[in-house]
Amino acid sequence: MQYLLRTNWWKWACAILLIYVVIAGLLMPTPRLPILNETIRVLHFHVPMWFGMLFLFMGSVIHAIKYLSSGKQINDTMSQSLATVGVFFGILGMVTGMFWATFTWGEPWSSDPKQNASAIGLLIYFAYFILRGSIQDEQQRSKISAVYNIFAFAAIIPLLFILPRLTDSLHPGNGGNPGFNSYDLDSRLRTVFYPAVIGWTLLGFWIASIRIKLQNINHQLDD
Amino acid sequence: MDQVIALVKKDLQVDWRNRYPVAGLILYIIVLVIIGYLSFANFIEPEVWNALFWTILLFTSVNAIAKSFIQEDDRSLYYFFTAKPIAIILAKLVYHCVYQLILLAIALMAFSLFLGGPTGNLPLFYLNLIVGSLGLSSAFTLISALASKTNNQSIMMAILGFPVIIPVLILAISNSKMVILGGGWADISTNFIALVSVNMIIIALTFILFPFTWKS
Numbered sequence: 001m002q003y004l005l006r007t008n009w010w011k012w013a014c015a016i017l018l019i020y021v022v023i024a025g026l027l028m029p030t031p032r033l034p035i036l037n038e039t040i041r042v043l044h045f046h047v048p049m050w051f052g053m054l055f056l057f058m059g060s061v062i063h064a065i066k067y068l069s070s071g072k073q074i075n076d077t078m079s080q081s082l083a084t085v086g087v088f089f090g091i092l093g094m095v096t097g098m099f100w101a102t103f104t105w106g107e108p109w110s111s112d113p114k115q116n117a118s119a120i121g122l123l124i125y126f127a128y129f130i131l132r133g134s135i136q137d138e139q140q141r142s143k144i145s146a147v148y149n150i151f152a153f154a155a156i157i158p159l160l161f162i163l164p165r166l167t168d169s170l171h172p173g174n175g176g177n178p179g180f181n182s183y184d185l186d187s188r189l190r191t192v193f194y195p196a197v198i199g200w201t202l203l204g205f206w207i208a209s210i211r212i213k214l215q216n217i218n219h220q221l222d223d
Numbered sequence: 224m225d226q227v228i229a230l231v232k233k234d235l236q237v238d239w240r241n242r243y244p245v246a247g248l249i250l251y252i253i254v255l256v257i258i259g260y261l262s263f264a265n266f267i268e269p270e271v272w273n274a275l276f277w278t279i280l281l282f283t284s285v286n287a288i289a290k291s292f293i294q295e296d297d298r299s300l301y302y303f304f305t306a307k308p309i310a311i312i313l314a315k316l317v318y319h320c321v322y323q324l325i326l327l328a329i330a331l332m333a334f335s336l337f338l339g340g341p342t343g344n345l346p347l348f349y350l351n352l353i354v355g356s357l358g359l360s361s362a363f364t365l366i367s368a369l370a371s372k373t374n375n376q377s378i379m380m381a382i383l384g385f386p387v388i389i390p391v392l393i394l395a396i397s398n399s400k401m402v403i404l405g406g407g408w409a410d411i412s413t414n415f416i417a418l419v420s421v422n423m424i425i426i427a428l429t430f431i432l433f434p435f436t437w438k439s
Contacts, residue, residue, distance in 0.1 A: 068435050124386040131383060134373040144372050147432045151365060151387060154428055158390040158421050166397075166414060 001059060001078050005209050010202055017199030024192045031188070035104055036172070042100045044192050048200035049093030050118070054160075055201045056086030056208065057125075061153040064146035074216070076142035079149060080132065081211040085204050087125045094118060105170055113164040114171050121159055124152045226306050230314030237294070248287055252330045255279045260337040267338050269403045276334055277396050280356060281388070283326050288319055288363040289380045292371035308434040315364050316429065323360040327352065341403055348402045351415065355395030358422040362388050365429040368436045391425070394418040 004010060025044035033040065063079035066072075097115070098108035109115060131148055135141040164171075238245055259275050267275070292315075295302070302311060331352075334340070341348050363384055370379040395418055398411045 120386050120389050127382045127386055131369070131373065131379065134375060134379060136374070140372055143435055144369050147365075147435050148369055148383065150432060151428055154424055155387045155390055158417070158424075162417055163390060163393055166417070 001063065001082070001205075001209070001212070004205055005212065011206055014199055014202035014206055017195045018203060021192060021196040021199050025196065028188065028192060039100055039103055040189070042096060043189060044196040046093060046096040046100060047193070048197045049089050049096060051197045052201040052204040053086045053089040053093060056082045056089060056204050057153060057156065059205070059208075060086060061150055064149040067142060067146045068150075073142065073219070076146065077215050077219070078208075078212055079146060081208045081215065082205075083125060083128060083149065084211065085208045087122060087129075088207075089200075089204055090118065090122050090125070094122070110170060112170045113167050114160075114169050117159045117164055121156050124155060128152055226310035227314045227317070230306065230311060231318050234291075234314065234318045244290060248283060248326060249329055251286065252279065252283055252326065253333050255282065256330070256333040256337050263338070269342060270400060272334075272338060272341075273396065273400045273403050275338070276330070277355075277392065277399065279334075280327065280330060281359065281385075281392065283330060284323055284356065284359045285363055285380060285384055287322060287326055288360060288367050289370070289377060290367075291315060291319065291364065292367045293376050295371070303437070308437040309430065311437070312364070312368075312429060312433040316361055316426070319360040319364050320357055323356050324353065327356050343402045343405050344407060347408060347411070348399060351395060351398045351402060351411070351418070354415070354418055354422060355391060355399070358391035358395070358418065358425060359388060361422065361429055362391065362425045365425075365433060365436075368433060372436065390421050391418065394421065 021044055025041055030038065030040050060079045060082035063075045063082065067075035067079060094115075101110065101112075101115075102108045105112075128145060128148055132141055132145045135144055256279065259279070263271065263275075331340075363380075366380060366384040366387065370376050370383060373379045394414050398414050398418065401410050401414075
């Protein structure tokens with residue numbers, strides 16, 4: 001994160017990738033599939049939100065660990081900002097997913113294991129913000145919330161990666177539904193999907209870096 | 224090791240001297256079971272039995288463990304100079320596991336009396352029950368250490384603890400349902416191994432992270 005705060009080239013990369021993703025994602029030809037039809041384009045907007053959320057949470061945990069080992073306030077600021085943007089991405093992922101599900105599964109919420117798991121995952125991180133709010137002492141707050149952040153990430157991993165695999169899911173690629181690999185034979189979706197994942201993730205870090213700078217300035221003004 | 228034994232003994236003595244928290248918890252379990260019994264009008268499907276049992280277990284264990292670090296508030300400075308954090312957390316974990324198992328036995332007895340006992344492969348049911356409730360007690364131990372530092376401890380305990388505990392709970396409940404409906408080891412082995420490994424992660428993290436919450 002320190003490196004990202006100092007350099008700018010990745011912001012250009014992010015902007016170029018996202019312009020490409022929005023244009024190509026909406027205009028490029030896609031495989032014709034029953035039920036999915038044109039909604040398959042949601043792949044470039046919904047799935048990268050979850051990838052972005054995970055990378056942001058991962059960054060948040062890394063900075064929480066750094067805070068616990070070094071005790072520098074900047075690491076706590078970074079950890080908190082990355083978690084905030086991660087939650088924002090998670091909400092966007094959930095909203096786009098529910099919007100898509102209305103047209104393919106027939107209803108926005110169908111108790112799909114992945115839907116339930118991601119809702120619980122977001123609850124865990126909402127609790128993280130409540131925890132931050134309920135401790136007055138600054139150093140205590142940073143320390144306790146870093147501990148909870150690490151614990152929460154450890155709970156998210158089985159929640160998102162192990163539990164949905166144990167039961168059938170309605171999601172493409174699970175429970176006998178055809179996945180990405182089986183219909184994207186000419187790799188047309190991939191040429192947009194991978195840039196989309198990188199682009200949206202970089203956008204998340206961009207927003208987080210602005211928040212970090214803002215909070216640093218507020219900190220200095222307070223002192 | 225001496226420190227751990229001394230701390231466990233101290234917790235036992237504290238609970239033995241003012242017996243009303245333990246008595247309160249036992250009453251809490253019985254009241255919950257009777258409410259369940261009355262609201263389901265004495266007939267209950269195995270799946271509902273299972274869900275109700277785990278729900279009651281969850282609420283009992285969160286209430287049992289919530290007080291553990293909160294009651295230490297006035298003593299924590301003394302511990303800080305006399306005991307290692309590892310010893311403190313080990314003592315708490317051991318004590319809570321035993322405590323949880325006793326409450327579990329009471330809950331199971333009350334349940335069998337009013338709503339009927341578990342069916343299916345009983346040793347497997349108990350094994351899954353014990354592993355699941357150890358997961359509950361160890362996760363809530365760390366959460367209780369965190370919650371004791373905040374302003375409104377009892378609410379924080381619930382909102383921090385419940386979402387984090389859900390992986391353990393989902394695995395344990397689905398195993399237990401499978402066993403009650405007549406499944407064997409082959410049906411639950413993958414879930415059971417996942418449950419054990421999630422427990423391992425929780426306990427390992429508790430050991431690593433607890434000293435940081437203590438040093439403040």
